[in-house]
Amino acid sequence: MSTTETVPAPDQAIGDPTAPVVSFEHVSIGFDGHPVLLDINFQARSGEMVIVLGPAGGGKSVLLKLANGLLPPDAGRIRLFGMNIQTLPQDELFTFRRHIGMVFQESALFDSLSVRDNVSYRLIEERDNQEDIDRRVLECLRFVELEEAIDKFPPELSGGMKRRVAIARAIITQPSLLLYDSPTGGLDPITSTTIIELVMKQRDVYESTALLVTHRLQDAFTLATHRFNLKENRMERIENDGIDPNTTIMVLKQGRIAFTGSLVDLLRSKDPYIQEYLA
Ligand SMILES: Nc1ncnc2c1ncn2[C@@H]1O[C@H](COP(=O)(O)OP(=O)(O)O)[C@@H](O)[C@H]1O
Ligand SMILES: [Mg+2]
Structure with a gap:
């Protein structure tokens, strides 16, 4: 059997289409005897964006690595597209990752590879022919408005440009699930907003599911209160002070979920920790 037959087209459904795209059930993990995440339960439905807020060192990156199958939980179960990732054979997990795009913290680009090769990296590993790869790389760079940087190398790029490349790399397989690890970390406020606008464009154009x-807090506010207007090529406030019904906010506190709900629920929360967090 050739790989072409076994690897599903990225736009094809995978797993159980009625199941949540991501589901954590009683998930715990720790390192060297120190608990990092404790009894984490949440779901992301198709088209939903779950925004995870929490302090540095609070287990946010660990949560995304669990969601991507890069780390196994000590306890509990993680299902993606209705499938238990711990019991998937290694080769299927590889196939499966084509349906997931990850934007790593600090972009994690290969400095010795050009932008073109960074973006196409995951396709070259797989089945695609060169013509398809070239076309897709251009499409993705156009999406993040960075076509002109195609032959540059990461050390020549600004922090914001690197994030754009990281997003282009994540969407190259047209994944239905996006995992964004601190996409605005280390960026100035204005550049942060342009990256969030791009995350929103991805969300609203492709209706993908995401954990971010x-x-x-500003990132959560912007994502929950704006929508991308493709015609105008910019985000705009949702009319009548509305909020996006597909945005859920989750706040971590000492390894546990201290809050989950909409932005409105968050702002109304009487929990002293949340109020302090919002202050
Ligand atoms: N592979 C690992 N081995 C040991 N400790 C780890 C590992 N990955 C993360 N940790 C620890 O887990 C905690 C949470 O880390 P992390 O998820 O990176 O936090 P953040 O919320 O800042 O992303 C930290 O104390 C970190 O040192
Ligand atoms: Mg982190």
Whole structure:
């Protein structure tokens, strides 16, 4: 059997289409006897964006690595597209990752590879022919408005440009699930907003599902209260002070979920920790 037959097209459904795209059930993990995440339960439905807020060192990156199958939990179960990732054979997990795009913390680009090769990296590992790869790389760079940087190398790029490349790399397989690890970390406020606008564009153009971790409350506010207007090519406030019904906010506190709900629920929360967090 050739790989072409076994690897599903990225736009094809995978797993159980009626199941949540991501589901954590009683998930715990720790390192060297120190608990990092404790009894984490949440779901992300198709088209939903779950924004995970929490302090540095609070387990946000660990949560995304669990969601991507890069780390196994000590306890509990993680299902993606209705499938238990711990019991998937290694080769299937590889196939499976084509349906997931991850934007790593600090972009994690290969400095010795050009932008073109960074973006196409995951396709070259797999089945695609060169013509398809070239076309897809251009499409993705156009999406993040960085076509002109195609032959540059990461050390020649600004922090914001690196994030754009990281997003282009994550969407190259047209994944239905995006995992964003602190996409605005280390960026100035204006550049942060342009990256969040791009995350929103991805969300609203492709209606993908996403987990996004950030320490910036502002990111959650912007994503929950704006929508991308493709015609105008910019985000705009949702009319009548509305909020996006597909945005859920989750706040971590000492390894546990201290809050989950909409932005409105968050702002109304009487929990002293949340109020302090919002202050
Ligand atoms: N592979 C690992 N081995 C040991 N400790 C780890 C590992 N990955 C993360 N940790 C620890 O887990 C905790 C949470 O880390 P992390 O998820 O990176 O936090 P953040 O919320 O800042 O992303 C930290 O104390 C970190 O040192
Ligand atoms: Mg982190």
